[in-house]
Amino acid sequence: MEVHSRDYAKRARAILRDTPGVREAVTAATRSFDDHRRSAFAELDGEALRDWAEGVKSHALTHLDRYLEQAESRLMERGAHVHWAETAEDVHRILRELVEREGVRRAVKAKSMLSEEVGVNPLLEAEGVEVFETDLGEYIIQLLGEPPSHIVGPAIHRSLEDTQALFSERLGTATDASPEELAGAARGILREAFLAADLGISGGNFLVAETGSIALIENEGNIRMSTSLPRVHVALVGIEKILPRLADLSTFLQVTSKSATGQPVGTFVSIIQGPGGSRGGEPDGPEELHVVLVDNGRTRLLADPEAWEALRCVRCGACLNICPVYRQTGGHAYGYVYSGPIGAVISPGLVSLEETFPLPFASSLCGACAEVCPVRIPIPHLLHTWRERAVEQGLTEGTARSLMKGWSRAATHPRLFDWIERAMAVLPDGISRRLPMLRDWTRGRSLPRATGPTFREIWKDGIE
Amino acid sequence: MKVSLFVTCIGDRFYAEASADAVRLLRSLDVEVDFPMGQTCCGQPAWNSGHLPEARRMAEHTLAVLKDAEYVVLPSGSCAAMLRCTYPHLLGRRELSDRSYELAQFIVDILGVHELGRGLEGRRLAYHHGCHALRELGVREQPEQLLRSGGAELVPWEMDQECCGFGGLFSVKTPEVSTAMADRKLDTLPAAETIVSADGGCLLQLESRARYRGLNLEFRSLASTLWEARRGSP
Numbered sequence: 289m290e291v292h293s294r295d296y297a298k299r300a301r302a303i304l305r306d307t308p309g310v311r312e313a314v315t316a317a318t319r320s321f322d323d324h325r326r327s328a329f330a331e332l333d334g335e336a337l338r339d340w341a342e343g344v345k346s347h348a349l350t351h352l353d354r355y356l357e358q359a360e361s362r363l364m365e366r367g368a369h370v371h372w373a374e375t376a377e378d379v380h381r382i383l384r385e386l387v388e389r390e391g392v393r394r395a396v397k398a399k400s401m402l403s404e405e406v407g408v409n410p411l412l413e414a415e416g417v418e419v420f421e422t423d424l425g426e427y428i429i430q431l432l433g434e435p436p437s438h439i440v441g442p443a444i445h446r447s448l449e450d451t452q453a454l455f456s457e458r459l460g461t462a463t464d465a466s467p468e469e470l471a472g473a474a475r476g477i478l479r480e481a482f483l484a485a486d487l488g489i490s491g492g493n494f495l496v497a498e499t500g501s502i503a504l505i506e507n508e509g510n511i512r513m514s515t516s517l518p519r520v521h522v523a524l525v526g527i528e529k530i531l532p533r534l535a536d537l538s539t540f541l542q543v544t545s546k547s548a549t550g551q552p553v554g555t556f557v558s559i560i561q562g563p564g565g566s567r568g569g570e571p572d573g574p575e576e577l578h579v580v581l582v583d584n585g586r587t588r589l590l591a592d593p594e595a596w597e598a599l600r601c602v603r604c605g606a607c608l609n610i611c612p613v614y615r616q617t618g619g620h621a622y623g624y625v626y627s628g629p630i631g632a633v634i635s636p637g638l639v640s641l642e643e644t645f646p647l648p649f650a651s652s653l654c655g656a657c658a659e660v661c662p663v664r665i666p667i668p669h670l671l672h673t674w675r676e677r678a679v680e681q682g683l684t685e686g687t688a689r690s691l692m693k694g695w696s697r698a699a700t701h702p703r704l705f706d707w708i709e710r711a712m713a714v715l716p717d718g719i720s721r722r723l724p725m726l727r728d729w730t731r732g733r734s735l736p737r738a739t740g741p742t743f744r745e746i747w748k749d750g751i752e
Numbered sequence: 753m754k755v756s757l758f759v760t761c762i763g764d765r766f767y768a769e770a771s772a773d774a775v776r777l778l779r780s781l782d783v784e785v786d787f788p789m790g791q792t793c794c795g796q797p798a799w800n801s802g803h804l805p806e807a808r809r810m811a812e813h814t815l816a817v818l819k820d821a822e823y824v825v826l827p828s829g830s831c832a833a834m835l836r837c838t839y840p841h842l843l844g845r846r847e848l849s850d851r852s853y854e855l856a857q858f859i860v861d862i863l864g865v866h867e868l869g870r871g872l873e874g875r876r877l878a879y880h881h882g883c884h885a886l887r888e889l890g891v892r893e894q895p896e897q898l899l900r901s902g903g904a905e906l907v908p909w910e911m912d913q914e915c916c917g918f919g920g921l922f923s924v925k926t927p928e929v930s931t932a933m934a935d936r937k938l939d940t941l942p943a944a945e946t947i948v949s950a951d952g953g954c955l956l957q958l959e960s961r962a963r964y965r966g967l968n969l970e971f972r973s974l975a976s977t978l979w980e981a982r983r984g985s986p
Contacts, residue, residue, distance in 0.1 A: 301928045311932060612915045616932040650926065652919025652933070653800055654883035675802030684802070688921060692798045696806035699761075699792035700813045709765045728924035732931040733960035736766055743759045743768040747787050751772045 289407050289435060292623030293635060293644040300621040300650075310445045314437070314618040317444040318609040324550025325606055325660065341543050342664040345600040348497075348530045349590060355497035355530045356581065362500025366562025368577040376406035376584055379524065383408065386578065387415050390520055392487045396478075398504065398511035399423035400491025401439060401603060402524045402582060404625040405638075408489060420481040422510035427474050431458055437619035437627070440548045440605040445618035478510065488518035488574065492525035493602070494540055495579075498533045501561045502579065505545060505554035512558050521574040523560065527581050528590075528599040540602065547604035547662040589637035594673045598634040600663040607657035607667060613650060622647060629657035633670040641674060645683040648674035687724050710745070712738040754784040755858070756821035758814070760831045761793040762952035767827070770952075770973035774827040774855055777979040781863055790817040794834045799842065800920045811842050823862065824852040827975040829885025829950045832857070837888045854885055854950060855975055856895040866897060871984020872977070873903035878944035880937070880958065881913045882951035895950055895974055902981025911940040918957035934961040941969070950974040 292299065303310050348355055360370045373379045386392065395417050397403065409430075412419050421430040425443035428451055429436060436442030443451070451470055455461045459473045490511055494503040502523050504511045515521050531537055537559075545553045564573020590596050608614045608628030619627030624635045624644065632647040648671045657667040678684050698705045720726050720735055729735070741749075755778060763771040775785050795810030814835070818824050826832040832854035840846045859865050877899060885891040896906055917923065917933025924930075934957055941947070947969060949955050959971040 297926050300926055304928045304932055315936070612917070612933050612936065613929055615936070616929050621929075649801075649922065650929075652883070652915045652917060652922045652930070654915035654919070655887040656883070656915070659887065672799075672802065675800075676804050677802075679802040679804075688801060688925075689803070692801060692803040692806045695793065696795070696798055696803070696809050699795070699810045702790045702792055705761075705792040709761070712765055725921075725924045728927050729960070731927040732964060733927070733934075733957075734963040736956045736960055738765055741768060743764040743771040744789070746768055746772050747775075751775050 289404055289625045291635075291639050291643045293639075293647050295623055296621055296646040296650050299623055300617045303617045303621055309447055309450070310618050311616050313447045314445050315615045317438075317441060318615050321440070321549060321605070321609040322660075325547055325609065326550070328546040328550040328552070337539070337543055338662055338664055341540065341662050342600065344531065344536050344540070345602075345663050346597075348532055349528060349596070349599055351532075352527060352530060352590065355532055356527060358497040359495050359500050359530060360581070362498070363562065363579055366500065368500070368562050368579055371578060371580045373580050373582045373584070379406045379408070379580055379582060379584075380411045382578075382580055383411060383522065384415060386520065386522065387412065387417055387487070390486060392417055392520070394418045394420070394481065394485045395487040395489055396420045396422050396481050396485040396514045396518060397426070398488070398490035398506070398514040399426050399442065400489070400524060401436070401625055402491050402526050403489060404436060406524070406582065406584060408524070417487070420478060420485070422478050422481070422514050423506070424471060424474055424508060427478070428454065435620070435625060438605060438608055439603050439626070439628075439630075445620065482513045482517045485518040486520065488514040488516075488521045490515050490521065490523050492523050492529055493544065494531050494537055495525050495529045496531050496534050496537055499561060501534065501537070501559050503537055503541065504558040504560070505541060505556075506558075507549075507551075507555040509556055512556050515558060515560060516564070516573050519574055520576045520578070521560075521563070522578045522580060524580045524582055527583055527586050528601075543662045544602045544604050547602075547606040547660070585638035589634075592637060595633070595637050595670055597665050598630065598637055598670055600665050601630050601634060602663060604662060606660040606662065610656045610660050611651075612654060612656070613652060622650065629667045629671075630665070633665070633667055633674060636674050641677055641681065642683065645674075645678040648678065649684075691725065706742070706744055709742045713740065713742075753782070753822070753863070754786060755823040755825045756786045756788055756818055758791055758794070758818060758824050758826045758831070758835070758852075759787070760826060760828045760952065762956065763827050766956060767952045767973050767975075770976045771827055773973070773979035774825070774975035777868075777975065777982055778825065780982050781859065781865060783863070786821075788817045788821075794831045795842075796831060796834045796838075797920050799834065799838060804842075808842055811839050815839070815843070815848055818848060821848070821851065823858065824848060825855055825858045826852065827855045827950070827973065828952055829854045829882040829889060829891060830953060833884035833888035854889055854891055856898055856950060856978070857889060857891045859978075860894040860897060867901040868898055868978055868982040869984055870903040871981040872899065873984070875904045875946070876907055876944045877904045877977070878907050878909045878941055878947045879912060880916060880947055880949040880954055882949060882954050883915050885950055886913060891950075898978055898981065899948065902978070902984075904981070907942045907944045909940065909942055911937050916954045916957045918953045920953070923957060930957070931961055934958055938962055938965070938967060938969075946970045946972050946977070948972050948974055948977045
């Protein structure tokens with residue numbers, strides 16, 4: 289996916305100004321997700337679960353080579369084809385070859401953030417393949433030509449009215465169609481697509497090394513269909529998705545579902561260990577299973593001792609849901625597939641800090657994300673790390689750098705500091721409003737009142 | 753008992769009277785208050801914006817100025833968190849960190865005082881929890897307890913623990929997002945006379961936004977409100 293993260297501030301401003309409905313839709317949806325998460329975790333010892341999940345993920349990541357090879361062997365034993373893709377271009381090449389060899393004309397896709405990351409849809413379309421996103425939210429944004437705005441709910445920035453209008457125009461449904469009717473209209477089209485597709489593409493929530501099992505969590509049944517109906521199934525799995533043992537999986541399915549939507553576990557969980565082929569004369573699952581293990585920046589991030597912990601992410605979206613910054617704009621402001629707090633700390637690692645540097649600053653550092661992350665990614669700490677690097681590399685604006693230099697100079701010279709604090713009270717408002725930082729402060733805020741004596745002056749006069 | 757007051761840059765300039773109220777309150781609790789004149793800013797603006805050398809310089813300065821303090825008390829949750837939680841990380845040493853407290857935290861946890869007086873009888877207050885007091889210092893009960901014991905009714909506010917949108921430079925780098933966050937706080941505010949917070953940064957943010965929108969709301973620092981509770985006592 290193209291990266292537009294450098295325009296974060298501009299994009300955020302445009303969303304708030306031009307589409308105020310986005311803020312309302314995103315806030316309502318994320319608050320509801322978060323309420324459900326809260327109740328789900330109220331039933332059990334969430335802290336112990338988080339400790340455990342953090343431990344398993346950190347162990348898997350620090351022994352990745354061993355577990356990936358183990359998973360590869362298990363998958364191959366069952367007849368799956370395993371591909372290693374170092375870059376997005378490698379994924380493209382693998383898919384292109386497959387499309388040509390199998391003569392693929394139609395593909396159905398299960399929701400996969402990795403497929404957005406490496407740009408599967410534009411590639412397939414360029415190859416003349418008709419692509420159907422089969423998750424309802426993904427289907428909506430595919431019709432709109434938009435990227436997902438949330439890891440779990442790709443269309444949460446759209447209201448029901450938006451979708452009614454969209455479906456009415458594109459699918460001919462009534463302008464006041466109920467959510468059930470809208471889903472029914474999409475289902476009608478997608479059913480045909482499932483039956484006609486020669487290729488199914490999915491991601492993978494987890495890959496179990498011990499058994500070579502790919503686990504997929506969903507609520508709509510479309511992943512089950514996408515991965516079992518077409519003749520060929522391609523699963524794109526990030527190398528960080530590895531879990532050591534099958535025993536780890538059941539707990540991770542629960543931790544992820546509870547953190548994402550508050551469900552005990554997703555409505556459907558598919559566990560895929562190899563191609564199906566034909567059993568007793570009846571076709572049973574795809575004839576071919578291709579598992580593409582995707583790096584695309586992950587190894588580089590793993591080797592970064594100060595930032596690697598972001599790779600523990602299970603893509604539950606809990607940090608997005610609780611984030612007051614994310615709630616104002618939704619994900620499109622961030623200009624990359626991963627948004628919100630996790631996007632701000634993983635995108636610089638996966639892409640580059642140069643292309644994404646404003647993202648670590650897209651946070652008030654309130655710390656709410658760290659409290660909900662099921663694998664205890666120290667997001668605020670990582671935000672600081674990337675901020676420091678952005679400053680060191682000279683990526684941030686000169687104004688902020690000069691201001692901090694000046695401020696630290698004043699703060700180490702108490703008499704100068706005192707003078708500045710007193711001077712603020714006599715500075716005319718007309719001038720204050722034109723000063724670099726205050727100019728931006730007064731976009732939507734009154735000037736703070738700095739009248740009367742400073743505390744220092746009061747103290748000198750004596751406090752009764 | 754003797755404490756050194758670290759008034760913070762925002763407290764010195766924007767909440768000078770509130771900071772004086774903190775002194776009055778502490779003195780009324782038989783605490784001797786000292787104010788080391790060389791103090792300036794704790795370094796948080798630089799730390800939060802990724803300017804590590806500058807943040808370190810300010811932290812070193814603060815340590816030097818306050819080195820003889822028995823306790824350091826700050827009328828600010830986020831600056832207290834800076835001293836307690838960030839300095840050890842920034843400087844690799846803990847001096848001062850274990851002796852630094854946010855005002856309400858100090859009164860309840862160190863002085864062991866749970867009631868100040870009944871000077872807030874009949875008042876309806878909304879309390880805004882600053883993020884760093886709440887999530888870094890773990891200060892949640894202390895201010896609420898002191899306000900309630902003063903006779904105030906704390907009105908339930910579903911957004912009382914959500915960020916106000918200040919975030920230091922964040923507020924000027926992305927003013928539209930920052931003010932939208934303030935609006936979420938203000939638009940969910942229940943009927944209350946006054947919004948109280950331990951953090952000057954949060955109060956500046958919420959008050960400046962409310963005034964810009966022409967909302968008629970009163971904002972008050974925790975220090976002044978607690979002093980009111982105390983002063984009104986028989």
